Amino acid sequence: MLRNPAQIGIVGAGFVADLYMRSLALYDGVRVVGVHDIDTDRLGQFCRYWKLQPFQSLDTLLETGRCDLILNLTNPGSHCEVTRRCLSSGVHVYSEKPLAMQLSDAINLHELAQEKNLLLGSAPCNFLSESAQIAWRTLRDFKIGRPRLVYAELDDGFVTQAPFNSWVSESAAPWPYQDEFEVGCTLEHAGYYLTWLVAMFGPVKRVAAASACLIEDKIGPNVETAPDFSVGILYFGNDVVARLTCSILATHDHRFRVIGDRGVMEVKDCWDNESPVVVNKRMAIRRRLIELPIGRRQKIAGPTHPKVSRRGAASMNFALGPVEMIDALREGRNPRVSADMALHINEVTLAIQDAVGGRAIDVKTTCPPIEPMPWASQP
Ligand SMILES: NC(=O)c1ccc[n+]([C@@H]2O[C@H](COP(=O)([O-])OP(=O)(O)OC[C@H]3O[C@@H](n4cnc5c(N)ncnc54)[C@H](O)[C@@H]3O)[C@@H](O)[C@H]2O)c1
Structure with a gap:
C-alpha cells in the first residue's frame, strides 16, 4: 500500500538532487524521508541544506522500510548497481538516465523489475511537460x-x-x-x-x-x-x-x-517546460513556395502541471516522472514512465x-586540392 504522502528516498545527493528537491517541493503528495550518498561530506551538506535525514549506507536506508520509491540520482556508472540493490530489496525505482551504461545491464534490470513486480522508470521525463504535450x-x-x-x-x-x-x-x-x-x-x-x-x-x-x-x-x-x-x-x-x-x-x-x-511545427527548447509551440503553415504564393513567416502559437485550455523557475540552463520540473509513477501506483494503472x-x-x-566513425565506407575516388579564387587570396 502506498503511503500518503508517498515516501521517497534519494540516493545520490549531487548537482541534480537539488533540482529534484525544488521540483518535489511543488507537490503535497510526496515527501523525502531519507538520503544516502557515498560521499559523506556531500551527504551532510545536502541534508543540512534541505533538512533531511542522512543515511550512511544504502542498506540502512532500504532497511527502514520507509521508502515507497527510490530516486537513483547517482552518477551514470553507479546507476545499474544502485537500481539493482533497490529493486532486489523490493522498492520501486526512478533512475536518472541512462538506466545503465551497458545494454546487457539494462536488460537485466528490466527483467528484475518484472520478476519482482516493481515499477522501474528512467529520466528524462520532459515528454510529460507542457511543451511536449502541446506539441504532441x-x-x-x-x-x-x-x-x-x-x-x-x-x-x-x-x-x-x-x-x-x-x-x-x-x-x-x-x-x-x-x-x-x-x-x-x-x-x-x-x-x-x-x-x-x-x-x-x-x-x-x-x-x-x-x-x-x-x-x-x-x-x-x-x-x-x-x-x-x-x-x-x-x-x-x-x-x-x-x-x-x-x-x-x-x-x-x-x-x-x-x-x-x-x-x-517548432519548439525552441525542450529544457524549458513552457517553451512555445509554433506552427508555420506552408503555401504557394504566385511562383514561390513559402512557410508563413509569422507562426501561430499552439495552446491548450486549462492548467497543465506545476512549474519551477529557471536555474542555470534549464527550467524543468524533474518531479514529473516520479510523480507520474506514484499517481499510477495510486490509481492502479500502467505508468507513462515505464x-x-x-x-x-x-x-x-x-x-x-557507440557509432564512433559511423557505419562508413572508405571512399575510393579523390580529387586534387582546390585553389581559392585570386580575389579571395589578396592580403
Ligand atoms: N548535472 C546536471 O545538470 C544534470 C541534469 C539532469 C540530469 N543529470 C543526471 O543526474 C545524475 C547525477 O548527476 P549529477 O550532476 O547530480 O552528478 P554529481 O556527481 O553532482 O552527483 C552524483 C552523486 O552521486 C553520488 N554517488 C555516486 N555513486 C554512488 C553510489 N554508488 N551510492 C551512493 N551515492 C553515489 C556521488 O557521490 C555524488 O554526490 C546523472 O545521471 C546525470 O546524467 C544531471
Missing part, C-alpha cells in the same frame, strides 16, 4: 498535416571553453564536469528528445548513426572522454524519420522541428553513442 496534441490534431521528417537538436555550445569550474548547484555541489565528459553528451542528453519522439511516433525501428570525439584532451592528456558529437537517423514504424543531433561544440541550439505536409520505455531509450541512445 498539435500533431494529433493534424495542424501540420501528416508529419514526415523531424530535426531535433541538442547542441550545447563549446562547453569545454565555458567557465564550468564555477557552476554550482543550489546547495553548492560542483557541476561534475569530469563525469559529464567521460559519459558524453549523447548518453547525457539524447533522451531529452528521444522520449518526445517515442511518445509521438512510437518505438524506433532502425537507427543509422555516427559519433566522434572531436576534442580529445577535455580533462587532460591520457584521460579518455566519450564522443562529443553524434547524429542519429531514426526510422519509425509510420514512415516518419528523425535526425537527432547532440554536441558540446556547435552553437547552442535545442530546436525541435517537425516537417509535415501542410507546414512546420521500464519498457527506459530500456528502449537506453538501447537507441547507446546505438548512437
Whole structure:
C-alpha cells in the first residue's frame, strides 16, 4: 500500500538532487524521508541544506522500510548497481538516465523489475511537460498535416571553453564536469528528445548513426572522454524519420522541428517546460513556395502541471516522472514512465553513442586540392 504522502528516498545527493528537491517541493503528495550518498561530506551538506535525514549506507536506508520509491540520482556508472540493490530489496525505482551504461545491464534490470513486480522508470521525463504535450496534441490534431521528417537538436555550445569550474548547484555541489565528459553528451542528453519522439511516433525501428570525439584532451592528456558529437537517423514504424543531433561544440541550439505536409511545427527548447509551440503553415504564393513567416502559437485550455523557475540552463520540473509513477501506483494503472520505455531509450541512445566513425565506407575516388579564387587570396 502506498503511503500518503508517498515516501521517497534519494540516493545520490549531487548537482541534480537539488533540482529534484525544488521540483518535489511543488507537490503535497510526496515527501523525502531519507538520503544516502557515498560521499559523506556531500551527504551532510545536502541534508543540512534541505533538512533531511542522512543515511550512511544504502542498506540502512532500504532497511527502514520507509521508502515507497527510490530516486537513483547517482552518477551514470553507479546507476545499474544502485537500481539493482533497490529493486532486489523490493522498492520501486526512478533512475536518472541512462538506466545503465551497458545494454546487457539494462536488460537485466528490466527483467528484475518484472520478476519482482516493481515499477522501474528512467529520466528524462520532459515528454510529460507542457511543451511536449502541446506539441504532441498539435500533431494529433493534424495542424501540420501528416508529419514526415523531424530535426531535433541538442547542441550545447563549446562547453569545454565555458567557465564550468564555477557552476554550482543550489546547495553548492560542483557541476561534475569530469563525469559529464567521460559519459558524453549523447548518453547525457539524447533522451531529452528521444522520449518526445517515442511518445509521438512510437518505438524506433532502425537507427543509422555516427559519433566522434572531436576534442580529445577535455580533462587532460591520457584521460579518455566519450564522443562529443553524434547524429542519429531514426526510422519509425509510420514512415516518419528523425535526425537527432547532440554536441558540446556547435552553437547552442535545442530546436525541435517537425516537417509535415501542410507546414512546420517548432519548439525552441525542450529544457524549458513552457517553451512555445509554433506552427508555420506552408503555401504557394504566385511562383514561390513559402512557410508563413509569422507562426501561430499552439495552446491548450486549462492548467497543465506545476512549474519551477529557471536555474542555470534549464527550467524543468524533474518531479514529473516520479510523480507520474506514484499517481499510477495510486490509481492502479500502467505508468507513462515505464521500464519498457527506459530500456528502449537506453538501447537507441547507446546505438548512437557507440557509432564512433559511423557505419562508413572508405571512399575510393579523390580529387586534387582546390585553389581559392585570386580575389579571395589578396592580403
Ligand atoms: N548535472 C546536471 O545538470 C544534470 C541534469 C539532469 C540530469 N543529470 C543526471 O543526474 C545524475 C547525477 O548527476 P549529477 O550532476 O547530480 O552528478 P554529481 O556527481 O553532482 O552527483 C552524483 C552523486 O552521486 C553520488 N554517488 C555516486 N555513486 C554512488 C553510489 N554508488 N551510492 C551512493 N551515492 C553515489 C556521488 O557521490 C555524488 O554526490 C546523472 O545521471 C546525470 O546524467 C544531471
